[in-house]
Amino acid sequence: MIVAEQKKLEEIVGQIQDFNKILLVGCNECVTVCEAGGKKEVGILASALRMYFLNHGKEMTIDEVTLERQCDHEYLEEIRDMQDKYDAVLSLACGVGVQFMAEKYHDKPVYPGVNTCFLGATEERGLWTERCQACGSCILAYTGGICPVSRCAKRLMNGPCGGSTNGKCEISKETDCAWQLIVNRLKALGRMDDYEKLMPLKDWSTDRAGGPRKVVKEDVQL
Amino acid sequence: MSVKTPSKLEKIMAAGHFGVTSECGPPRGCNPEVIPHKAGFIKDYVDAINVTDNQTAMTRMCSLAACIKLKLMGVEPVLQMVCRDRNRIALQSDILGAAAFGINNMLCLSGDHQSFGDCRQGQNVYDIDSMQLLQTVRLMRDEGKFLGGGDLDGRPRMFVGAAENPFADPFEIRVPRLAKKIAAGAEFIQTQCIYNLDKFELWVKQARERGLTEKVYIMAGVTPMKSVGMAKYMKNRVPGMDVPDELIKRMSGVAKEKQAGEGVKICIETIQRLKEVPGVKGFHIMAIEWEEKVPEIVKGAGLYPRPVVD
Known part of the structure; x- marks a missing residue:
């Protein structure tokens, strides 16, 4: 699978801080398995971002959705109407998902919430290692x-x-x-x-x- | 083994003499005096001088330019080339450039990983590996062909060498790996610095049993220790280095100001012992930033004067 890890909160904040409404989109595939961008991580990151902006006195709406896949037209279409209501999308998919999202919603700013690392395996809970380039x-x-x-x-x-x-x-x-x-x-x-x-x-x-x-x-x- | 190139080093070993090489590390800058200065100490005591290629991945003056400097002062260079920094286009191109300046010896290496050096964030290339580089030079020299299949206008007449570390792991493939390098085209081997003589002799014995010492000139690598600190550093910090405890003990047993002398003495004793090992055809003396000691070592080991060949 594709292994990714979440970017540091400060970097994510730096990407989205000028907007007011963010759609945070997770992916049910690889990034769920490597615990970087699935539904659970979307929830935790959304809470962390809400807290950050609240503490910094900025009004920020962060809504959550997790798609079956972000590397597939069919699933990306599910948020066609929804994404219109947001200033930007923060995607926790791998680099493939982020790009496919950006291609599909051409006039919507899309930001990556994870660093895509490698093709690897789960050696044990919390440890992923590279196997293929x-x-x-x-x-x-x-x-x-x-x-x-x-x-x-x-x-x-x-x-x-x-x-x-x-x-x-x-x-x-x-x-x-x-x-x-x-x-x-x-x-x-x-x-x-x-x-x-x-x-x-x-x-x-x-x-x-x-x-x-x-x-x-x-x-x-x- | 018949002589195939104009290399003096090849001719000397083919004539049955021990070959002697040493090395110069190019400067961390463009000072044109450094290489001639270092080479000045050693040129009359060795048959050829290796020029390292951004060793330990620290950026330096390029090996090829430094080799040309040597050539211009009448010294025979051994161009070291690593696969870390150049793809197959650049490697072939540099081989041709070197040959155009009458450089007739090459040492094909993988190169230290860039994480040891001053550009840790840089890419590495490794388009081909050191065995494939050996094959590439031999293809260019023996077939007159580029890797891409085209014909060369003039063949690079390189005496082709490789490095071998008898002390690296896994030990059971050290001899098969030597065989593989010979199959890839290596004509001489310069080894990693030898401190564990027993292990080295075992490796040469196994190589001999497979008939490999008849196919390649093995040049035993030696490096004099300047101090017990250096010995410990080599033991603990340099990958693939085997420094026995007795050696550290011997270095620690002498007063600090006499340790350098002891290091030179050990180096000479090493060469004298290895001269008796069948299959050892020469010595590669790597006196790291200590080139001025090479004459003493060469003389002490009974390798001076150097033979003269046509």
Whole structure:
């Protein structure tokens, strides 16, 4: 899923303080799972903002709504009439939702309430870690199911750098060395010989490098 | 191993002599005197001088320009290139530029992560990794081709090297990793600073058993310790460094003003011991900001005078 974390209150306040009526919009998908922008966080943030503006003597209406998804026309349409009544929208969706909202409601100011961080997994309650950078050409088949693009600080394709120490990355003792994990896994799979196969230069044209990407599946298009 | 390039370093090792290299870190500024000044201390005691490429991710004068400086003073440079800062276009382009100035040695590296340096908020590139950089140089040299498939107008005649850290983890892949670098095109290896000699010798033995020492010139890396403080720093703070406790104990056992001398002594003893290890073909003396000690080390280790080759 997409992992996000809420922006600091001061930054959010700085974005919306010149308005009087704000629609705070949550999303029921990824940001709910990572507890950054679901219905619960919308409620807590709305209360915090109301309190802030009350304490600062400013009249501010903050109304709440949480959509099934903000990356989908169908659900965004649900607030077409509603959004008209507000000066601006504060979206707690990921960057995709914020942009889709801005595209749909072209003359409505839309502000992000979260920082979109990465594609990751819930390791435990309150801990999310990165697993994928959406490079567009998956190499997990060759690396024991562990991704060096997202998990090696240098995205090395052919083994660890000289800085791998006790299974940890040179950038931090808190960070696992991806290549230690890959080697452990290749060992467990009895595939250590694979380590010596040279990985060819990666085609980054399917990554950010190739410009904005799209996926087209013609057989399902209407 | 037959000679494939005009590199003096390659010729010396191919002739069966120990190769000796050292390194100069370019300045944190554009002062043109720094490199010639540092190189002045060591040029007659080594076969080639490595020029580091923004080491520890601290921004410095570029390695290529500093190499050209060396070349102009008649010293043979080893151009270090890291994959951190340049994509495949820039790397190929710099290789051609270096070759155009008669630079014939290159060391292909990943590079320290930028979080160690002065641009922690910068991007890193890592379009390709150090193994792929080795492949790239060999493609350009041996096939006369660009990565994009086009033909080169003049091939870069580079003696191609890589770094290896026998002390990094996971240890079980240290020899396979060496094999992989050789398969990618490495012709010489400069190792991380060696303080744990037993572990290094085990690594060379394993490399020997796989026949790797017949395919690549292994140059053992050594760095003299200036003080017990430096030894502790290397042990605790430098990633992938293995400094045994006995060494710290030995350094602590001498008076502060004599520690530098002891560090040089240890360095010489290290080289003397490693000269006896089959498969070690040379030494890379990294006297960090202490270039003036290189002559004493080279002489002390019985590596002076340097051989002359055509």
